[in-house]
Amino acid sequence: MIPTKQEFYQALEERHGADNQRKFSDATVAICGLGGLGSNIAICLARAGIGKLILIDFDDVDVTNLHRQQYKASQVGLPKCQALKENLLEINPYISIECHNTKVTEDNVYTLIEDADIVCEAFDKAWCKSMLVNAVLEGFKDKPIIAGSGMAGFGSANDIATRKVSGRLYISGDGVSDVNDGIGLVASRVMVCAAHEAHMVLRFLMGCETP
Amino acid sequence: MVFINGTEQELKGKSVEEVITAMNYDKRTIAVELNEEIVSKADYINTILKDDDVLEVVSFVGGG
Numbered sequence: 001m002i003p004t005k006q007e008f009y010q011a012l013e014e015r016h017g018a019d020n021q022r023k024f025s026d027a028t029v030a031i032c033g034l035g036g037l038g039s040n041i042a043i044c045l046a047r048a049g050i051g052k053l054i055l056i057d058f059d060d061v062d063v064t065n066l067h068r069q070q071y072k073a074s075q076v077g078l079p080k081c082q083a084l085k086e087n088l089l090e091i092n093p094y095i096s097i098e099c100h101n102t103k104v105t106e107d108n109v110y111t112l113i114e115d116a117d118i119v120c121e122a123f124d125k126a127w128c129k130s131m132l133v134n135a136v137l138e139g140f141k142d143k144p145i146i147a148g149s150g151m152a153g154f155g156s157a158n159d160i161a162t163r164k165v166s167g168r169l170y171i172s173g174d175g176v177s178d179v180n181d182g183i184g185l186v187a188s189r190v191m192v193c194a195a196h197e198a199h200m201v202l203r204f205l206m207g208c209e210t211p
Numbered sequence: 212m213v214f215i216n217g218t219e220q221e222l223k224g225k226s227v228e229e230v231i232t233a234m235n236y237d238k239r240t241i242a243v244e245l246n247e248e249i250v251s252k253a254d255y256i257n258t259i260l261k262d263d264d265v266l267e268v269v270s271f272v273g274g275g
Contacts, residue, residue: 150272169269
């Protein structure tokens with residue numbers, strides 16, 4: 001039987017404390033890219049009781065995604081934002097989700113993320129990461145962005161860390177392991193990086209600006 | 212002296228563009244912050260470094 005909204009949030013308050021839960025429930029987080037990083041970030045934040053997620057990805061679920069992304073085999077072929085929304089609502093029926101089945105460009109980025117308190121960068125391509133980080137830091141005065149860089153391969157998970165570059169820019173990853181170097185990609189290591197990004201979101205909302 | 216990614220270097224008087232080029236960064240895949248403020252890519256060429264400036268260049272790699 002699905003818990004009532006009150007039961008759901010009471011359980012979260014018991015975990016987080018009422019004060020922290022209020023901060024999480026009041027927050028809106030934009031997740032740009034819903035692949036290995038983004039879908040895992042979304043799951044963490046939905047479970048933590050973030051009030052609203054803005055999910056942005058133009059892609060459909062593919063069989064090759066199932067290896068690390070939070071989609072089900074039955075969802076192959078569906079738009080990622082639609083499939084992820086379904087999965088998130090099964091976990092947290094009371095979360096608010098805004099979906100954009102679209103590619104983020106320099107022309108639409110500001111409109112897509114303007115309501116977010118925090119932005120999580122979860123794209124695949126390095127130039128897209130650069131575009132988003134530059135756009136958020138140039139276009140907004142207060143919005144922090146947490147980006148992912150370096151999570152490929154089977155190297156030690158202990159090499160993945162979150163670094164605060166400046167007041168509003170955080171980078172999670174090992175900084176060097178590029179998926180294009182042919183070193184492979186595996187759910188466990190990608191999830192470590194995604195959890196780093198999600199954890200930094202929660203810490204930031206609690207007022208801890210250090211990783 | 213200018214701090215670039217935590218290391219002191221003699222870069223006073225150089226533009227951000229010159230530094231990025233000299234260090235073989237790919238402009239398409241980076242973000243540059245000078246004294247904790249983002250430098251727009253269009254401004255790399257006219258942003259001239261001064262003594263005690265702190266430059267952070269983040270070079271993104273693919274995957275996500």
